[in-house]
Amino acid sequence: MTTFDFLLQGLSVALDPMILMYALIGVTLGTAVGVLPGIGPALTVALLLPVTYGLDPAGSLIMFAGIYYGGMYGGSTTSILLNTPGESASIVTALEGNKMARAGRGGPALATAAIGSFIAGLGATLLLAFVAPTVVKLALVFGPRDYFALMVLAFVTVSSAFGESARKGLISLFVGLALALVGIDQLTGQARLSFGVPQLLDGIEVTTLAVAMFAVGEALFVAARRDTVDDEVIAVKRSVWMTARDWARSWKPWLRGTAIGFPIGAMPAGGADIATFLSYAAEKRMSMHPEEFGNGAIEGVAGPEAANNASAAGTLVPLLTLGLPTTATAAIMLAGFQQFGLQPGPLLFATNPQLVWGLIASLLIANLMLLVLNLPLIGLWVRLLTIPRPWLYAGILVFATLGTIGANPSPVELSMLLIFGVMGYAMRLYGYPIAPVVVGLILGPMAEQQLRRALSISQGDLWTLVGSPVSATLLGLSAIALIVPLILRARGKGAVLNQLASDED
């Protein structure tokens, strides 16, 4: 069957009323958390994992993907109207978008963000549908050493290639890897680092860690420096419709943003925020009105907003075809798959095509829902921004503990939530990135398994790891990704990498 046949088959799954319902819940929640500062898509999916335990797997996964897409849409609203990005992939949008809003052009800024997100989401999801089967074919010839090399590359790019310092990124990664050791060894059944506590035998839950670091850590961090006054919400006066000139200046950035965002999301090279920075830089260079940049250039909103949605779709390529998460949200979605006993990867396309193609087709429909939610209903979302901070964070912590208690109502689990929450606060305070911990925790056991399998096949010969062209290339790329930024920083050119810092989502 061709991709078109598969997509049509997927659409028949996606048009089921229950599945449509899940998609609608997902995109609505996603938009809400994108709008609200303090919670991102990674946290929301982590909170919902225990709640969806008893629900339909296809529906739940479609809901999670909807949250991811919706978060990318909703983040733009906060950036434009409040100048406080709702999530990390919208930081760039605030640069030009907030200036536009201050100049009374908030409406067109929101419109170009929503339409750009729609075009990019649609285009990138179609790209996903056409690229995925090819990657699956490639992945079928991957052996354990190739998978291990791929995971090493993901470790390096997520932790040390971008951001303030390679040391801090690597520390975060190794803390995640160390936490991943806790529990029963998958190959021999030996208990490691459990210190006789039975609850630790199952290992540390990804959801507990993610909720603690993102919700509790974030709440502590915001509360500790709360002398600052709240930013004022800029009201959207005048029409949200774009003028002919806005359209003419927006359509090229939308397409360029899609072209930049999708491959960056698809490569194990970090999150959507990197794509948005590159898109912003590209628009600034190519613009016919460079003098407007910094004062509210519409291209600076259109491009990055398209790029972050395209990159969210791109992230699903390695997640679905290889089982490889490259962002914190993708890592938690992987935990979601595992919760339902599904392992994403080439096999999933063969054993469960209904689910995979249903998911991809649902994303096309979710995009349409998001366009409706974000343009005509924008006023509703703006009102969310006026929730006072004490109520907002109190509510966030109630739901954060609810998820943990629901998954495992034991004092050990809640103590971990508290300890990891304080750890998340300290890491934020001293500039250690959070995402590598989460990615290390979920990918660590998988990488160990592949490594030990590869070494068993070679009877312990370490050279086997660079023995196939694929693994040698991937490990070579990992080495470059580790060393080149170190040299750049040593030469005082770290500022660029610093800007590309990958944050939570």
Added chain:
Amino acid sequence: MNGTTPETRRPDGATLVAAAILAAIAIVIWRDAARLPQAGGYAGVGPADVPRWIAIGLGGLALWSLVEAFRSGKTGREPQNVGPILWIIGGLAAQLALLTTAGFSIATGLLFAATAHAFGKRNLVLTVPVGIVFALVVYLIFAGLLKLSLPAGPLEGLIWGLFRGTPA
């Protein structure tokens, strides 16, 4: 990175602490690995090897942090308010302590009020009842409709009793 504060040669405390913590984790992992039986078979890699490599990595990072702490010197940071942090941690601890005895709603209501206090809503007479009612509504939705198992206390028992008491 290139020595911004050459006049003060004092090392950065936070980085030193990070180095100490990493070294401690590395030692704990190494000692735990030493206890495991080496059942590598002819592959030569057993359950203790990967932990050892991670421990070595952590040890290396601890050394790197130690060097960095002395090289970069003390760095200034935004002052932090300790009060709100203690309120949130206290709220979480109170919830943890009371959860099984007082039930989900009362324990979580206290967490709600403590968090609101940390963010500036200091009127506990208002926030504690609001928090308990909010947590009770959340309890009824998630335990009642979505069948999530949440610990019930006297308040939850009372509410369920009311539901059962009224003729259906």
